[in-house]
Amino acid sequence: MPGWHEATEELRDAGKIRMVGIIQEQHPDRAALFMQWKEMGWPLLVDSYNLLEVPYVPITLAIDERGIVRRQLRAIRDGQVIDDAFLEEAFAPAVPPGARARQADAASTPTASASPATTRPDLAALRAVAVREDTPDAWRDYGNAVAVWGGEDRLERAIEAFGAVVREEPEDGWALFRLGVALRARYDSEARGPDDFRNAVSNWSAALAIDPNQYIWRRRIQQYGPRLDKPYPFYDWVPVAREEVRARGQDPVPLIVEPRGSEFAEPAREFVTAGADALEPDPRGRVLRDDGDFITAEVVAVPPTVAPGEVARFHVTLRPILEKLAHWNNEVDETVIWVDPPRGWEVEAPLLSHPLPPNEVVSQETRIIEVEVKAPRLTFSGPARIPAYALYYVCEDVNGICMYRRQDLVLSVRVERDR
Secondary structure (H helix, E strand, C coil): CHHHHHHCHHHHHCCCCCCCEEECCCCHHHHHHHHHHCCCCCCEEECCCCCCCCCCCCCEEEECCCCCEEEEECCCECCECCCHHHHHCCCCCCCCCCCHHHHHHHHHCCCCCCCCCCCCCCHHHHHHHHHHHCCHHHHHHHHHHHHHHCCCCHHHHHHHHHHHHHHHCCCCHHHHHHHHHHHHHHHCCCCCCCCHHHHHHHHHHHHHHHCCCCHHHHHHHHHHCCHHHCCCCCCCCHHHHHHHHHHCCCCCCCCCCCCCHHHCCCCCCCCCCCCCCCCCCCCCCCCCECCCCCEEEEEEEECCEECCCCEEEEEEEEEECHHHCCEEECCCCCEEEEECCCCCCEECCCEEEECCCCCCCEECCCEEEEEEEECCCCCCCEEEEEEEEEEEEEECCCCCCEEEEEEEEEEEEEECCCC
8 A cells, every 4th residue: 555655646636536445454443553654644444344345455446536447457557557548538427228218317307416325224124124034135235234334233233144144055155254254343342252253263264165265364364373374474563653653743543452473473484393391380280270260261273174284373362250350460470371282283382471561460451372283194084172271370359369270271173184
């Protein structure tokens, strides 16, 4: 986008064109921060569900004053982005087939418009049709509409609608992808479901298996996946952007969800292991167990299925149970996880830690530790379970007892020979 922004600056200043961007981002606020950083002031429209069904990005289109696409621009050539013929031509209104006989009457009508107006759909009516007919087409129409026009409950409604499509048509890649988008969006909200992230990844993976040519579907998985599958670090620019925006005396656009781990990770060409000499912190299993009484644990594999010899990245998320006023005790050691891979499996590092927040004696933040594990080159297919555990210091209630606890974990992934 910065290249196009610079190449069109004179045309925009002269009033010859206007720039509008459409993004397929899962997290649009990050795109807004990027625009602020690069000082690109033109508007952005959000199409996280890819309702335009574009197979890749970027696509650059030249649209006339009536909203009709006239050119697809391939590249910037010698500073020229749009041919002069497009800029100077006064395009006639497009006439649909069979409409020429009505053109004269339409032109003589004072209220006639050159292009149809965009109106808000009746979501209640669309849902009523979906419930009554209970067909994939009806639920699909409702889901696509609610994704754009829905209110505060749009995520619940989108999950309901696209879920109904998938149940009847499990090979509908678009419904699978959009269901994953809605699930991940709910996961990033206060209405989070415990399996939303896992189910989002599962639906994206299923969609990509149906159509592996979909660039955007693949990128959603790569965003959270292992380094061997990454084309580039997705959000390593965020700290630089914030620093430069602040240096200009501005407040950076706030992010709803901070990028982390896999979203910063550099691509890798080979699987590298480290820390093989690390000592297991609780080899005899003597630390008392927390069975989810104070800290909830969630483990998600990305991707959920690998071929022999491939790598999965596991996201281990630990959250204090706020209803019990549980909180981290930051006066001792860091939170750690230990991974004990079965024979033939490799782990990037068996012992990983989450740093303590500076200058906070207690805290209630979510702690996420990510670890990559490589499957052996075996001949079997089926589910695999990799034992692991977390160790942490946790306190109950505000002035309650502080404890050292262990929570046993299982890193689950499926291995398929013919994936």
